[in-house]
Amino acid sequence: MTTEVVLNQISKKYGKQEVLTDISLKLKPNTIYGLLGRNGAGKSTLLNILTNRIPATSGKVLIDGQPNLNNDDALGKIYLMSEPNLYLTRAKVFQIFRETANFYTGFDFELAHQLTNKFGLNESLRFGKLSTGYRSILKDIIALCVDADIILLDEPTLGLDANHRELFYQELVETYADRPRTFVISTHLIEEIAGMVENVLLIKDGRLALDDTTESLLARSYSVTGPEEKVREYTAGLNVIGHDSLGKLRSDYVFGKLDENRVLPDTVSVEKIDLQKLFINLTEQSDEEGQK
Amino acid sequence: MTTEVVLNQISKKYGKQEVLTDISLKLKPNTIYGLLGRNGAGKSTLLNILTNRIPATSGKVLIDGQPNLNNDDALGKIYLMSEPNLYLTRAKVFQIFRETANFYTGFDFELAHQLTNKFGLNESLRFGKLSTGYRSILKDIIALCVDADIILLDEPTLGLDANHRELFYQELVETYADRPRTFVISTHLIEEIAGMVENVLLIKDGRLALDDTTESLLARSYSVTGPEEKVREYTAGLNVIGHDSLGKLRSDYVFGKLDENRVLPDTVSVEKIDLQKLFINLTEQSDEEGQK
Numbered sequence: 001m002t003t004e005v006v007l008n009q010i011s012k013k014y015g016k017q018e019v020l021t022d023i024s025l026k027l028k029p030n031t032i033y034g035l036l037g038r039n040g041a042g043k044s045t046l047l048n049i050l051t052n053r054i055p056a057t058s059g060k061v062l063i064d065g066q067p068n069l070n071n072d073d074a075l076g077k078i079y080l081m082s083e084p085n086l087y088l089t090r091a092k093v094f095q096i097f098r099e100t101a102n103f104y105t106g107f108d109f110e111l112a113h114q115l116t117n118k119f120g121l122n123e124s125l126r127f128g129k130l131s132t133g134y135r136s137i138l139k140d141i142i143a144l145c146v147d148a149d150i151i152l153l154d155e156p157t158l159g160l161d162a163n164h165r166e167l168f169y170q171e172l173v174e175t176y177a178d179r180p181r182t183f184v185i186s187t188h189l190i191e192e193i194a195g196m197v198e199n200v201l202l203i204k205d206g207r208l209a210l211d212d213t214t215e216s217l218l219a220r221s222y223s224v225t226g227p228e229e230k231v232r233e234y235t236a237g238l239n240v241i242g243h244d245s246l247g248k249l250r251s252d253y254v255f256g257k258l259d260e261n262r263v264l265p266d267t268v269s270v271e272k273i274d275l276q277k278l279f280i281n282l283t284e285q286s287d288e289e290g291q292k
Numbered sequence: 293m294t295t296e297v298v299l300n301q302i303s304k305k306y307g308k309q310e311v312l313t314d315i316s317l318k319l320k321p322n323t324i325y326g327l328l329g330r331n332g333a334g335k336s337t338l339l340n341i342l343t344n345r346i347p348a349t350s351g352k353v354l355i356d357g358q359p360n361l362n363n364d365d366a367l368g369k370i371y372l373m374s375e376p377n378l379y380l381t382r383a384k385v386f387q388i389f390r391e392t393a394n395f396y397t398g399f400d401f402e403l404a405h406q407l408t409n410k411f412g413l414n415e416s417l418r419f420g421k422l423s424t425g426y427r428s429i430l431k432d433i434i435a436l437c438v439d440a441d442i443i444l445l446d447e448p449t450l451g452l453d454a455n456h457r458e459l460f461y462q463e464l465v466e467t468y469a470d471r472p473r474t475f476v477i478s479t480h481l482i483e484e485i486a487g488m489v490e491n492v493l494l495i496k497d498g499r500l501a502l503d504d505t506t507e508s509l510l511a512r513s514y515s516v517t518g519p520e521e522k523v524r525e526y527t528a529g530l531n532v533i534g535h536d537s538l539g540k541l542r543s544d545y546v547f548g549k550l551d552e553n554r555v556l557p558d559t560v561s562v563e564k565i566d567l568q569k570l571f572i573n574l575t576e577q578s579d580e581e582g583q584k
Contacts, residue, residue, distance in 0.1 A: 014421055038453045039425035040412070083424045083451070120332065129306055132375045132447065133331035133480070155424065158450055159375070161330045161480045163576050188425070188453045189481075284455050 002029035003064055003077040003149035005050070005182075010059035012045055012206075019045050020206045023059070027150060030180040034197035036190065036283045041203040043186045044082065047152045051080040076104060081143040082154040085135060089128025093121060093138060097145075106147030111175070115141045118167060132159035140168050144175050153185045157192070165192060172196075190283060194275040202282055210282065214275065221278050222258060225251040226268030234268055242281030253281045294321035295356055295369040295441035297342070297474075302351035304337055304498075311337050312498045315351070319442060322472040326489035328482065328575040333495040335478045336374065339444045343372040368396060373435040374446035377427060381420025385413060385430060389437075398439030403467070407433040410459060424451035432460050436467050445477045449484070457484060464488075482575060486567040494574055502574065506567065513570045514550060517543040518560030526560055534573030545573045 005027040012020040020042045027033070037043045048054045050061055052068045052075060060067055063074035087096050093116065101107035116123050119137045121130075130138060136158045143151050157165045173196060176183065184201070185193055200217060202210035210217070224235050228250040239256040253273055264270065273281075297319040304312040312334045319325070329335045340346045342353055344360045344367060352359055355366035379388050385408065393399035408415050411429045413422075422430060428450045435443050449457045465488060468475065476493070477485055492509060494502035502509070516527050520542040531548040545565055556562065565573075 017417075039429070039451070039456055040423050044423055125309075131332050131336055132450070137331070155451060158424070159331070159447055159480065161576060162482070162572060164331055165480075188451065188457075190454070280454065284453060 003182075004029075004062075005078070005150055006062040007050070008060045008062065010046070010049060010056045010061065012042070012049060012054075013057045018206060020049070020056075023203075023208045025201065025208060025211050027182055027184070028199065029149070029182060031182050031198050032176065032196050033182070033184040033199045033201055034190070034193055034279065035184050035186040035201045035203070036279060037186075037203035038283060039188075042206040043203055044154050046203065047080055047082065047154050047184070047186065050152060051075060051078055053080070077148055078150040078152065079104065079143055079146045079148040080152040080154065081139045081156055082152075083158060085127070087127045089126065091127050093123040093125055093127070093130075096127065096138065097123075097142070100142050100146065104146045104148060108145040108147065112141055112145045115144065115171060118171070119164060133161065133164065136160055137164060137168075144171060147179075148181070150182045150184070153183060153187075155187055156185065157187060157189055165189070169193070169196065190279045191276040194279050197275075197279075200279070200282070217255075217278060217282075218272065218275065220256055221273045222254045223251045223271050223273050223277070224254060224268060225249065225271070226265065230265045230268050234262060234264065241285050242277075253277065255282065295474075296321075296354075297370070297442055298352075298354040299338075299342070300352040300354065302338070302341055302348045302353065304334070304341060304346075305349045310498060312341070312348075315495075315500045317493065317500060317503050319474055319476070320491065321441070321474060323474050323490050324468065324488050325474070325476040325491045325493055326482070326485055326571065327476050327478040327493045327495070328571060329478075329495035330575060331480075334498045335495055336446050338495065339372055339374065339446050339476070339478065342444065343367060343370055345372070369440055370442040370444065371396065371435055371438045371440040372444040372446065373431045373448055374444075375450060377419070379419045381418065383419050385415040385417055385419070385422075388419060388430065389415075389434070392434050392438065396438045396440060400437040400439065404433055404437045407436065407463060410463070411456060425453065425456065428452055429456060429460075436463060439471075440473070442474045442476070445475060445479075447479055448477065449479060449481055457481070461485065461488065482571045483568040486571050489567075489571075492571070492574070509547075509570060509574075510564065510567065512548055513565045514546045515543045515563050515565050515569070516546060516560060517541065517563070518557065522557045522560050526554060526556065533577050534569075545569065547574065 007023055007025050010020055010023040035043050049056045063077060066074050068074050097112050121134055121137055140156050143153060187193055197214055199213050200210055224231050228248055231250045231252050235252040235254055238254045240252045241255045242253045244251045299315055299317050302312055302315040327335050341348045355369060358366050360366050389404050413426055413429055432448050435445060479485055489506055491505050492502055516523050520540055523542045523544050527544040527546055530546045532544045533547045534545045536543045
């Protein structure tokens with residue numbers, strides 16, 4: 001069973017401030033998405049509109065062809081894990097699992113118990129007594145145990161230590177293998193998800209700047225390395241999305257076509273970029289290196 | 293001017309659960325501390341007790357010799373930046389600066405304006421409209437602009453993208469040079485603070501496991517690298533806090549004395565650990581590699 005999610009020209013304004021502009025996309029079934037973008041790009045707003053937690057100013061979200069507005073059937077197919085704390089501070093962990101299961105039928109209690117064990121989360125603690133890290137862990141566990149076709153994760157590793165971050169992604173990949181579904185992961189620790197992302201959504205200044213498979217992105221990304229001056233000459237006018245320097249050596253990262261008419265000097269080499277570097281440079285691209 | 297902060301046998305229980313046990317320490321003036329520990333170790337609880345946001349079950353916090361309980365004079369010398377949102381959602385950024393300045397006299401408005409510019413934070417936005425990342429940024433700016441001798445930062449980079457994380461630490465080091473004071477930084481992105489930390493506080497299971505200068509820690513930390521079997525033989529019984537493997541090669545990270553009587557095989561080399569590796573291994577030490 002799969003669920004089709006379509007965003008149709010979604011825009012969102014807060015007063016005069018336009019946060020999202022004309023976003024159209026279709027989520028593919030059984031795919032792990034990386035939702036990338038800088039602080040304030042509009043990633044959380046987009047996820048909140050998808051799940052009808054906030055209304056769009058214009059445009060539609062269709063879930064299996066039905067608008068997501070006041071539509072519990074449709075919304076039961078999507079789960080959003082996010083930073084705001086929606087639980088009563090007095091509620092105990094196991095009570096929160098039960099509550100969740102009331103709305104999302106098919107909640108996997110067995111997996112939930114396994115995961116609380118692995119993460120060292122005591123199920124009889126009250127939500128209000130959990131640390132920032134353990135609140136994220138609780139929400140992450142719920143996200144993996146809910147029987148929904150679309151799982152949206154907004155900063156799932158907020159406050160998690162390195163071991164717990166690694167454990168979470170391991171478990172995500174395992175549950176994904178057992179029960180394929182669509183994940184959309186938004187995080188600022190990009191290098192930690194680079195290996196698992198199959199499709200990238202990049203938001204820049206409220207617009208969808210990229211919606212493409214990792215494979216296709218890698219196929220048109222290059223690093224050009226050599227003496228600084230020669231590299232700059234070779235990449236002038238190309239779409240340079242970032243660079244690294246080491247002494248007088250420079251690597252320019254180019255996204256998009258190289259110019260086949262240019263002669264590559266002997267001292268300059270062109271190679272593929274690895275995924276982490278590509279993701280980081282696409283996302284963090286600084287202003288002086290404007291993208292076309 | 294400096295402020296002396298002393299913790300005297302601080303313990304904290306929630307019901308039967310002991311969160312902190314018998315913590316005594318003294319914060320040195322004009323020092324950057326790294327407060328390290330895994331999720332749930334008790335780091336945030338400690339910082340909240342320091343600033344009297346929650347009471348200790350036993351023990352005392354003394355600020356310039358005075359208890360911090362109901363003592364605005366003492367508490368005016370300490371600022372805690374943390375995850376809970378203490379501001380009204382309707383309050384605008386510039387209003388929050390003014391409010392802060394009412395309690396913390398000497399608030400640096402000029403620096404605050406410079407920083408909102410650098411981070412791209414619009415001062416007339418309401419707190420409730422800020423994204424998770426920008427809420428952290430606002431709190432970070434306040435922490436750098438407050439004229440207090442002790443600045444406690446509890447996960448200052450929660451939700452910040454990579455550029456903003458780097459910018460924040462740059463600005464921190466700059467304000468520290470201009471106006472020396474004590475910072476205590478708690479974060480799970482340890483590698484990002486390794487270079488600036490002068491003193492490490494490590495909390496394990498609610499106890500202060502380490503309170504030492506970075507220099508002194510490095511002086512008794514080693515990596516032992518070579519064929520897996522030889523390395524295991526050489527480090528058997530030593531305090532191995534972590535390891536890395538590459539094919540059949542292994543590096544064991546040892547914290548504490550080596551055994552001078554052991555013969556080092558030709559194929560095995562002993563070197564210093566770099567700071568990032570040391571911090572990460574001290575903090576994330578897994579259970580099977582118990583520390584003495």
